[in-house]
Amino acid sequence: MSRLSEALAAGEFVITAEVAPPKGANPGDALAKGAAMPPSVTAVNVTDNQGANMRMTPLAVAALLARQGVEPILQLTCRDRNRMALQSDLLGAAALGVENLLLLSGDHARFGDHPQARAVFDLDSVQLLQAVDRLRGGHDLAGRPLTAVPHFFAGAAVTPEAEPFELMFQKFGKKVQAGAQFFQTQAVFDADKLARFMAAARPLGVPVILGVLLLKSARMARFLHANIPGVRVPESVIGRLEDAADPLREGQAIAREMVAHARALCQGVHLMTLGQEEKISEIIAADG
Amino acid sequence: MIISEQKPKEELLPALEGKGRLFLIGCAACATACKAGGEEEVFRMQEWLQSIGKEIAGSMIIDEACHIMRAARDLRAHRTQVEEADALLVLACGAGIQSISAGSEKRVIGALNSLFLGNIRRFGQFEEKCSLCGECILNETAGICPVTTCAKGLLNGPCGGMEDGRCEADRDIDCAWHLIYERLKRQQRPGVFARIVPAKNWGKLRKPGRHKI
Numbered sequence: 268m269s270r271l272s273e274a275l276a277a278g279e280f281v282i283t284a285e286v287a288p289p290k291g292a293n294p295g296d297a298l299a300k301g302a303a304m305p306p307s308v309t310a311v312n313v314t315d316n317q318g319a320n321m322r323m324t325p326l327a328v329a330a331l332l333a334r335q336g337v338e339p340i341l342q343l344t345c346r347d348r349n350r351m352a353l354q355s356d357l358l359g360a361a362a363l364g365v366e367n368l369l370l371l372s373g374d375h376a377r378f379g380d381h382p383q384a385r386a387v388f389d390l391d392s393v394q395l396l397q398a399v400d401r402l403r404g405g406h407d408l409a410g411r412p413l414t415a416v417p418h419f420f421a422g423a424a425v426t427p428e429a430e431p432f433e434l435m436f437q438k439f440g441k442k443v444q445a446g447a448q449f450f451q452t453q454a455v456f457d458a459d460k461l462a463r464f465m466a467a468a469r470p471l472g473v474p475v476i477l478g479v480l481l482l483k484s485a486r487m488a489r490f491l492h493a494n495i496p497g498v499r500v501p502e503s504v505i506g507r508l509e510d511a512a513d514p515l516r517e518g519q520a521i522a523r524e525m526v527a528h529a530r531a532l533c534q535g536v537h538l539m540t541l542g543q544e545e546k547i548s549e550i551i552a553a554d555g
Numbered sequence: 556m557i558i559s560e561q562k563p564k565e566e567l568l569p570a571l572e573g574k575g576r577l578f579l580i581g582c583a584a585c586a587t588a589c590k591a592g593g594e595e596e597v598f599r600m601q602e603w604l605q606s607i608g609k610e611i612a613g614s615m616i617i618d619e620a621c622h623i624m625r626a627a628r629d630l631r632a633h634r635t636q637v638e639e640a641d642a643l644l645v646l647a648c649g650a651g652i653q654s655i656s657a658g659s660e661k662r663v664i665g666a667l668n669s670l671f672l673g674n675i676r677r678f679g680q681f682e683e684k685c686s687l688c689g690e691c692i693l694n695e696t697a698g699i700c701p702v703t704t705c706a707k708g709l710l711n712g713p714c715g716g717m718e719d720g721r722c723e724a725d726r727d728i729d730c731a732w733h734l735i736y737e738r739l740k741r742q743q744r745p746g747v748f749a750r751i752v753p754a755k756n757w758g759k760l761r762k763p764g765r766h767k768i
Contacts, residue, residue, distance in 0.1 A: 346707075350754060372714045375706055375724040386707065393711035394754045408754060426715040434720075434736045437748050438712035445751055453715055496716030496723040 269366040270338050271310040272420040275449055275474045281535035282551055283340060283451065283476060284544065285312035286332075288323035297328050301337040305548045310367055312451070312537070315342040318495075319379025326356055330363035340422065340451075341365045344373025349389035350398065350408055357402055361417030369422045369451055370395045374496060393438070396421060396445035403446075423447035425475070426497040427455055427464035436467055443471050451537045453497040454480035456504050456521070458528045465532045474534035479525045481540045481550065482518035485509040515543075522550045556585040557648040558673035558681045559592065562666055564603070570664045571642075576610040577664075578633070578640035580655055582620035582647035590679065591667050592646030600646060600666065612640035620651025627658035637661060689759030695747040697738035702755075704731040710752040 274281045286300045301311050311332060313325040329339035341360050343353060360368070372392045376384045390398060398408050405416045423442040429435035442450075450468075455461050455478060468475055482488045482500070485508040492500040504521060511517035522538075529536045538547055571577070579597050586592030594616055601611050613636030617629050630637055637643065642662040645652045648669040656663040673681035686703040692710070693700055702708045706724035713732035716723025720733035739746040 372707055372709060374716065377706075377724050388707045388709065389757065390754050391707070391709040391711050392714075393751055397751065397753065424715055426717075429713075429715070429717055430719050431733065431736070434713060434733060435717070437736075441711050441751050496714075497718065499718070 269310070269420050271340065271367050272448070274309050275534060278534075280530060281309045281474075281476060282307050282547075283310050283312060283535065283537045284308050284547060285314060285537070285539060286328070287314045287317055288325055288328045290320070290322050292323070294323060294328050294331055297323075298331055298335065298337075300544055301332045301339075302335060303544060304337065305551075307551060308538075308547065309535075310338040310340050312340040312342055312369060315344045315371070315373070316347055316379070317374075319346065319374045319376045319381070319384075321379070321381055326360055326363070326365070329360065329365045333364040338367065339365055340367040340369050342369045342371060343395065344371045345388050345390050345392060345395055346373030346376060346386050347384075349387050350394075353390065353395060354398055354402065354407055357399060357419070358413075358417060361419065366418060367420045367422065368399060369424065370399065370447075371424050378494075392423060393441045393445045396423060396442055396447055400446035420448055421446055422449045422451055424453065425450050425464075425468075426453040427468075428453075428457060428460045428499050429497065432463070432467075436464075439468065440471065443473050447473060449474045449476060449534075451476045452478040454478040454491075454539060455525065456480075456500050458525070461528055461532060476535035476537045477525065477529035477533040479522050479529065479536045479538050479550070481522050481538070481543055481546060482508060482514075483541075483543070484514045484518075519546055519550055523552075526551055556588060556673060556675070557650065558670045558683075559586055559589050559648045559667040560670060561591050561596070561600075561646070562668055567664075567666060568607075571604075571609070571644075574609070574641040574662070574664070576612045576639060576641045577604060577644045578612040578637050578642075578661075579604075579614035580620070580643055580645045580647065581614070581616040582651050583616050584619045584621070586620070586647050586651065586667060587616075588675070589681070592651075597646055600644070604644075612636045617647070617651070617654075620645070620647035620654050623654045623657060626651070626654035630655065630658045688755070688757075690756055692747065692752070696735045697742060697746055699731060699735045699738065701731050701735065704734075710747075710755060712748070 286297045313329045315325045329341040332339045376386045399419050399421045402417050405413050425439050485505050488500040488505045491498045508514045508517050526536050581592045581597040597614050615633050642664050644664045644666050645655050646666045652665040671683040672685050674684050688702050713730050717730040722728050722730045
C-alpha cells in the first residue's frame with residue numbers, strides 16, 4: 268500500500284507536488300528537488316515528456332526517487348507508447364517499487380520539441396486505466412496470465428473547468444468506471460467552477476486532488492492561459508497580479524486561497540510550483 | 556478519393572538526375588480531380604522537364620492507375636515509347652505508382668505525395684474524414700469519426716485540452732468529441748457515451764498490406 272493510498276483512505280488532506288525529469292542523462296537535480304520536499308508532501312509526480320518535450324523517462328526518475336524514500340506518482344501518457352510498451356513499463360514500475368500512477372492521454376506532439384514525431388495514442392486514457400486494472404487482476408490486455416501480479420494505485424486527470432461541462436464529466440465518469448482510484452486536476456483558479464465540479468463528482472466517491480499552480484507574474488498567467496491546454500486564468504486573477512507590488516507574493520496568496528477552497532471541497536492539493544518548490548511550505552501552511 | 560499533391564520540384568530533381576528521357580504517366584481518377592496528375596498537369600510537367608533539358612519519350616493518362624491489370628495493359632500499348640525512356644515519371648497516388656512499378660522493369664519515379672482519403676468540399680478543397688481503420692465506429696458516434704477527426708484519435712471522449720468545445724491541437728477547429736456529443740444530444744441517444752470503448756483492434760491494419768476481400 269502506498270502512503271498516498273493510505274492517506275486518502277484515512278481521509279487525510281493530502282499534498283502532492285511534482286518534479287520534471289531532466290533533458291539529459293543526470294537525474295541529480297530532479298532527485299534533489301524530490302528529496303527537498305517538505306515532509307507534508309505525501310507523494311511527488313514525475314512528469315512524462317511534459318508538454319511533448321523529450322526528457323528522461325519518468326520511470327527512471329520515479330524508481331530513483333522511490334529508492335531514496337520519496338514516494339513517486341509515475342505519470343504515463345498514451346502519446347509515446349503503444350499498449351505493449353505501456354504494459355511492459357507498468358510491470359517494470361511495479362518491479363522498481365513504483366505504485367502510484369497518473370494515467371494520461373498526453374499533450375499533442377505538435378506543441379513539443381519533436382513536432383515531426385508520430386503520435387501513438389494506441390490506447391486512450393480510459394483504456395490505459397482498463398489496462399492497469401487488467402494487470403492488477405493478473406492478466407494483460409491480450410488476456411494472457413501474468414506470473415506475478417503488480418499492485419498499483421491508479422490515478423487519472425480531469426479538467427474541472429472544461430466546457431461543455433457535461434461532456435467533460437461523462438469522460439470523468441468513464442475513468443471512474445474504468446478503475447480510477449484518485450484524480451489530480453488541471454490547475455483551477457475559479458472557485459465557483461470548482462464547486463460546481465465537486466458537487467457533481469462527490470457522489471462518485473473518488474478522491475479529487477486539486478491542481479494548484481503558483482503564478483509568478485501577470486505575464487506568466489497570460490502565457491499559461493493562452494498556451495497550456497485546459498488552463499484558464501480569469502482576468503480578475505491576472506488583474507491582481509498586475510496591480511501587485513510583489514507579483515510572486517500575490518501569486519502565493521492566490522495559491523493559498525485555492526488551497527483553502529481545496530480544504531473545503533477536495534481531498535488534497537497538487538502543487539505545481541514550477542521551480543519555486545521552496546514556497547510549498549508557505550502555500551500549504553494553515554491559513555493565518 | 557485519394558488526395559495527392561505534386562512533390563516540390565527541388566525534391567523531384569535528385570530523383571531525375573541522370574535520367575535524360577522520360578515517359579510520363581498521369582491518372583484520370585483522383586489525381587486529376589486533385590489537379591495533381593491529370594492531363595493538364597502532365598502537360599505542364601512535360602514543359603518543365605523540357606525546360607531543364609530532359610527529353611520526353613511520350614505520355615499517357617491511365618483511367619485508374621490503381622487498377623493493376625489496366626495499368627499493365629496501358630503500359631503494353633505504349634511499349635515502344637516506354638522502352639525508349641530512361642525512367643517512368645508517374646503523377647498518381649502511391650497506389651497508382653505501384654501499379655506501374657509492378658507492370659514494368661523500368662525505373663519508376665513518383666511525382667506526387669499521397670496525403671489522405673478525402674472528401675471534397677468544393678473544387679480544390681478537401682477534408683479528411685475517414686482513416687480506413689477497418690473497425691468503423693460511426694454508427695455510435697452520430698456519423699462523425701473520432702479516429703480521424705480527433706487530433707489524438709481518442710475513443711472515449713475529449714481530452715483535457717478541449718476548451719469551449721475547441722480542439723487542443725488547433726483552436727480554430729471544433730473538438731470532434733464536442734461535435735459528436737452535440738449531434739447525439741440532438742438525436743436524443745447516448746450513442747458511444749453509453750459504454751467504455753475498449754482498446755481498438757489495430758490488427759485489422761496488419762502489415763504487409765496484402766488485404767484480400
